[in-house]
Amino acid sequence: MSSSSSAQYALERSIAISAVERACSLTDKVFRNLVTADTVTKKDKSPVTVGDYSAQAVVNAILGSHFPEDPIVGEEDSKDLQKPESEALRKQIFGLANEALKNSAQECPAVAEAESKPSTQALGDRELTEKELLAAIDRGSAEGGAEGRCWALDPIDGTKGFLRGGQYAVCLAFMVDGLVQVGVMGCPNLPHDASSAKPKEGEFGAGEKRSDLGTLFIAVRGQGAFQRPIQGGKEEKITMRQISSLSEASFCESVEAGHSSHGTNARIAELLGITAPSVRMDSQAKYASISRGDGDVYLRLPVGDGSYQEKIWDHASGSLLVEEAGGKVSDIRGKSLNFGVGRTLRENRGVVASRKEVHSKVIDAVRKALEEEGRGHL
Numbered sequence: 242m243s244s245s246s247s248a249q250y251a252l253e254r255s256i257a258i259s260a261v262e263r264a265c266s267l268t269d270k271v272f273r274n275l276v277t278a279d280t281v282t283k284k285d286k287s288p289v290t291v292g293d294y295s296a297q298a299v300v301n302a303i304l305g306s307h308f309p310e311d312p313i314v315g316e317e318d319s320k321d322l323q324k325p326e327s328e329a330l331r332k333q334i335f336g337l338a339n340e341a342l343k344n345s346a347q348e349c350p351a352v353a354e355a356e357s358k359p360s361t362q363a364l365g366d367r368e369l370t371e372k373e374l375l376a377a378i379d380r381g382s383a384e385g386g387a388e389g390r391c392w393a394l395d396p397i398d399g400t401k402g403f404l405r406g407g408q409y410a411v412c413l414a415f416m417v418d419g420l421v422q423v424g425v426m427g428c429p430n431l432p433h434d435a436s437s438a439k440p441k442e443g444e445f446g447a448g449e450k451r452s453d454l455g456t457l458f459i460a461v462r463g464q465g466a467f468q469r470p471i472q473g474g475k476e477e478k479i480t481m482r483q484i485s486s487l488s489e490a491s492f493c494e495s496v497e498a499g500h501s502s503h504g505t506n507a508r509i510a511e512l513l514g515i516t517a518p519s520v521r522m523d524s525q526a527k528y529a530s531i532s533r534g535d536g537d538v539y540l541r542l543p544v545g546d547g548s549y550q551e552k553i554w555d556h557a558s559g560s561l562l563v564e565e566a567g568g569k570v571s572d573i574r575g576k577s578l579n580f581g582v583g584r585t586l587r588e589n590r591g592v593v594a595s596r597k598e599v600h601s602k603v604i605d606a607v608r609k610a611l612e613e614e615g616r617g618h619l
């Protein structure tokens with residue numbers, strides 16, 4: 242196989258971009274119409290439920306029409322949605338997903354081009370039935386594995402961030418024989434330029450969205466990592482920041498202490514001489530941020546007894562972005578992430594991502610900090 246030809250996986254790349262774009266405009270709309278100060282106060286998660294299901298339906302329907310044989314490992318399934326009491330929810334998702342499938346075909350040059358190819362079946366000519374919609378969601382139930390083509394989808398990654406008005410991402414990756422080849426990530430609330438002010442969290446409901454928010458990240462193995470405004474525009478190449486010493490680095494970590502141990506991170510920073518405060522954000526936007534140099538090290542340390550198995554859709558697209566931007570991604574022991582063993586990364590514990598040159602130093606500090614806590618066995 243000629244690995245560096247820019248034509249390699251060009252179709253998968255353009256279909257993935259269009260699917261993620263459509264899903265992002267849908268989730269953005271769901272946020273603006275359904276997340277209100279009231280739903281947030283009541284800790285009502287229904288907006289994210291609507292967004293999750295309809296975004297998965299849209300992406301899977303698009304993948305299904307272009308690559309009908311390809312298995313998809315998606316986070317959601319329609320089991321709860323099929324219950325009689327979910328009828329109103331089903332109707333809402335049905336409307337949103339069909340609208341997204343219909344509207345965007347003309348607006349998105351990548352999909353217009355791909356869909357004009359005779360081999361593909363045009364979407365959006367007619368509405369999907371409710372049955373087809375549920376089937377599209379359940380197309381995501383593949384088991385994954387080390388053989389052949391496979392997609393991994395997180396329709397809304399960072400569900401907590403979505404509800405806060407903070408960072409979340411639509412993440413889609415294409416894998417061959419367990420290796421990620423294409424990663425596309427849409428971050429509707431991430432500024433194009435990291436130096437511009439961060440969006441204020443908790444600004445719910447209607448109102449004009451800032452025009453500098455919404456960034457799309459794209460990576461193909463061997464072809465580099467790129468970003469562009471999600472609304473369209475020129476792709477620019479991104480690379481991780483050059484730092485001469487780890488003491489200049491800053492960490493990027495989860496907002497949720499339950500997803501990554503903040504206390505241990507602080508000790509690792511101390512061991513490495515890092516003084517800059519950690520940047521905390523939800524979702525795989527962390528991988529995207531370090532890929533373009535907003536931060537330098539993404540640490541995700543196991544919490545508790547370390548038995549949690551990371552899900553492949555939480556890391557597939559982000560890890561390729563970092564690798565293509567000059568970084569290295571491994572688990573806390575320095576072992577490569579193995580995306581070919583099923584729906585989870587069961588052979589790995591936690592994640593460490595940084596520039597290649599400093600990666601082993603970070604791994605050493607992680608080991609030392611865990612040993613000090615009596616968790617060296619993790």
Ligand SMILES: Nc1ncnc2c1ncn2[C@@H]1O[C@H](COP(=O)(O)O)[C@@H](OP(=O)(O)O)[C@H]1O
Nearest residue numbers: 397398399400401495496497499500523524549
């Ligand atoms: N105990 C745990 N440890 C690590 N990750 C967890 C976890 N419980 C849930 N997660 C995952 O963490 C993801 C969010 O990561 P982050 O905290 O970096 O934003 C969630 O994705 P979803 O939001 O798609 O469900 C979920 O899959």
Ligand SMILES: [Mg+2]
Nearest residue numbers: 395398399555
């Ligand atoms: Mg997720």
Ligand SMILES: [Mg+2]
Nearest residue numbers: 316395397398
């Ligand atoms: Mg999710």
Ligand SMILES: [Mg+2]
Nearest residue numbers: 316397399400
């Ligand atoms: Mg989830």
